[in-house]
Amino acid sequence: MRMRFGPDSDDEFHAAAQELLDGFAAWLTENEVVAEPMSAELLLQYKWLAGDGDLADWPLEHVETFLDGWCPHIVLEHRLPVRLVPASVAAFVEFLDERGLLAPGSPRPSQVRRLCGEYVEEYDELEAGAGSPLLTELGDDPDPVRIPSPADRAASAAQARILHDARALAGWCGPRGRSLTATGNLRLADARELVGLLGTGDEPDRVVRLDRSTRLRTLTWVLETSVRAGAVRRESGRLVAVPRFAGLDDTSAHEDLVLAAREVGALSTGWPHVAAEDTADPDLPVREAAPTPVDDTAPDADVVFTGEIDDEAIEALLRAEGGPPSEDATPALLFLLRHVDDGVDHDDLRHALDVLLDWTEDADGDADVASLRTATLLEQLERLGLVEWAGSRHEPDGAEEVRVGGIVQLTPGGVACALLLLAAEDLHYPTRPDPAVASAAEIVELAGEVPPDEWRRDIDAWHAAQPDPARAVAEFVAAALAPGQTLLVALTATGVAADRFGAEAVDTLLHDHLDGPHRGMVARRLVARGEIDADAVEPELLLTASIDVLAVALDTVDAEDWPDAFAAEFPPETLEVFDAVWQLDHPRVGEVLAALGEHHPDAAVAKAARRARERWRSRTGGA
Template sequence: MADNWVETTAGDLRRWADERGEKIDGQGARLLLDLAAREMGLEGPDALTPAALRALLLEVFPDTVVAGADEVPSVLDTLRAIAAFLGDTGAVTAERAAELAAEIDRLGPEFTEVVAATDDAERQVAAEVVAGLMEADGVPLDDQDAVEEWMRGFEALPDEERYARAEEYLRRTEDLVVPPVRLAPAADLAEAARRCGLTAEVRALAEWTGERALTELDELTAADAEAAVAALGLATPRRLPDVEVGDQTDLPELDRLWWAATEAEVIRAEGGKAAPGPALPDLGSGDDERVLRAWLRLLDSVAVPDHDPSDGLDAIELVQNELTGVLIHLYEQEEPATPAELADALLGHVAEAYEISDERSLAEAVRDALDLELADLARWGVVEPAGDGGRALTPLGVWGVRELLLADGFTAPVVGELAGASAAELVAGLAWHRPETADEEIDGWLASHDVKDAAADLLDVMRGGGPGARNLAAAVLHRVGPEAAPVVRAAREHPLVSPYAALWLNAAGDPAGRELSRAEYLWVFVDTVAGMLETAEPAEAVEAALVDAPPGAEMREMVDELWRTDHPGVAEVLEALGDHHPDKATAKAARTAAYKARSARAAGSGGV
């Protein structure tokens, strides 16, 4: 039905323009009419009212069309032509046509602002994606010729391939995000690096080695390896019992330290000779940056070994290969993890990544091997006891693991770094924070911004962002002081902001505050859950949404009403409620309502 009136109207509009000798963007007109039919549920051109125009321009168009600010005049001119055509042909009264024309003129500045904000955000995201794709392909971003050559090749790809590459990049980028952490002061970290066991053992090995002959593999001879272990007092629990030392690799603990020292250039081993390396003085330097840089290279070597899985790994080598996963697990956890919990997580990954013939025997061996690794990490100053038998990263360990994550392309936020950010950057960054660190970030941001400026910037984010950004910006806005009332009052007319502005004004006791209408309340509920669905699993989003939702029969009644809500995400929200609401009757009602919402949109007859 929607296609019929849209196609008919678009054809009549073209003929009308031709007869008058006027040019019209036929494709643009068809798009606007289609949005009115499919996204807003208008059943014909006569249903186009000033209110519908406002929703079309300020809500539907920015959410569904990728457009630049330079295209706004053309869109407005096309709408003016549609309004004139409808009045000329009697599809609407002359009075309605005049109202439409006047509303288009009134909406022009606000529509321009919304499209510009959306366009800027989209361009920024697109630029970040393109830069990320270049870096992944090894293109130096400061090499203009290389950048231009890559861009020519990328733009020559079929649209489908470019979109697929961008989607894969965004998916991978989202996976490469870890929770924010607090970092100790650099001076404290450097002092910890100077004093830790890893530094002490590597320095002792380098000083003991001095200048001496090595094997053809640039390793210590068997005799020297045994002498080094004795001189350093190095425990060797991984050494095979009753096996004569034939070469350095028969003493795994020493072998690991040796290669860490050589890779970090604390020892120079080449041409069959050993000598102190250029990084040896750095480990005892008074320069904090030099100490940390040298220590990080040691950590990188001992935590990221290069055993080849195709050669067949014993339990010790397997655990060492997966040690970075253990460190990331500790980095991401809010609470300390016990060795048993770490072993279970490691074994779960091993079961997925390797072919295992005897899982029971391997599990026991892996637990023993992990205990050895944890003991080494504790001695090296990376891990420490915490809680009831748990383990946690030391401040130095947190810093080191974060540096390794950054080197691997992870986004690894630090608590406090958003204080000087823009409102858009704050909202984007808060998506990765836990509640307690989010509160800290918000407090820091508000403290460094003028109240009215903060409110204005947050409202801009709410106008141009999606549900998730709108939810977070609204949450921050509620922490802004009452001095922002004039700014919030001025934003009440924007359809995406109006309900949130009313809530803020009401909470602030402002005379302009008011209770939300039932339709607004339902819209805010849908907007809130839709925002949660952007970053959380549906089950988690529903659980969070139900904390403040009405109970029992009242919730079922609300679900029955939700499908009529004029929100593009209502069907997805209802589907999530249908799949995960704990009350069976409410879940069933939500599934039915989701079907109604999708059917109404498909038929072009949905929403109020």
């Protein structure tokens, strides 16, 4: 049986593959082996499309490549069964060996099975829905990202190549400017000079053999971005520098350039947007056609997004007809903002973008289109100063090379600009300020929004940066107890304040809030600390505070820990208070009494709580 096929042997390969798959299916039934022929079909397609076409020889590196990247990409994209893939690959190699079809030099089935066994757990996770870790993350609310300090943003902006490009363009124009063609484009000789000056990597000597949409691609988007940002402008047939841009600070100039890149559509791998009727121009112009404006009043216009980031907004954004000018960059930025500190593995990012944006599907099965488009996008983001792409390498792709691998991470300026770009798409990513310049209210509001350890580190950094520490603590406590502040934040923030700034200092400040909106909680703490006498406080106020505390516990504490919390708040000697609890005008008293009746570890207290709940229901009708 013929077992080796070249890329042009389409009919012959499919005929042989079908014969092998039919035999494999019968072999599975005969030997009662749990596996699936579909996995073997994918394996054969991989060997023919991406391997050496030899269906009889299965080097371990080929099996590893299939299991590591090629297969997960295909099965996730097309929602195929995945759990049995490793076992099926091992079974197929055993089938080939039993039928005498395995090449003599191929690794033995036992070696292949050991290798496949290393992937069982990974494929179990894929079957459970883990898929791409990045894709899974989109279903979770993102943690607020810290806005970099002004100094870090300025230093990052100063290193951005696009800023150097724009200023070099302005300097190249000189006092008199540079002549343009009659159609407002660079002359070819000037384009050649700029390619060298800016290091765009374009190939002007090949321009006559390229169609308009690929001509001097990088130089073109850099030029159009600089024009849109106001670094240079076309005026009376010349390209001239704009003095206003030269006077901007690095951060402002950088942000203007990034937003301009979005406006000209340079954050999409489909850029430049060239009309179908465009043809070659004897002037060999560099400037491309601008993106077609969107009529927001017309039916089926671009989706308008408002509010916070959620699954529906992301899905609508990524599937919108035509998409916004930065459609490829938008999901990449969403992923990168979730990994500001450690960056994102290039392969994970490439796979996630491919699945979300249908790159491979749109390219009629081109297996390399995802790598090419990812490289194009990341190199644009890199030139814009938004990302650092470290540890990448170049691999052959036909007659050219494609950049792959490594880690992609937002720069400090990239974090700030990513937030601007998402806001331009009406996607509002949660943020956290730099603690050194944050207000007390901004630090307090992080309670529950970031992990507790990170929040405490931010509090310490904020406090250390304050010129008047005592006043800062007073502002922190006031923010924690401000009108409209949630009880959870008020409780948590005052407790953490006592821990970080000193209990005595915080107790002193709390006296000023005994008449405030959280006076019950304040009085409860001061009574517990011996700062005021319990007889000086209305009993109803302290009971209300106890219900507040237990309501927060129901919302934030695991159910297995409720008994301890309930026993601490209502020990056995407090039985008589339940005669008053049911009469409280509190929106959650019924819920708290029900939980106490079911989970309090003391039987007598639990019974008292159940009786109190019945009396509460009689009084309120259970509402």
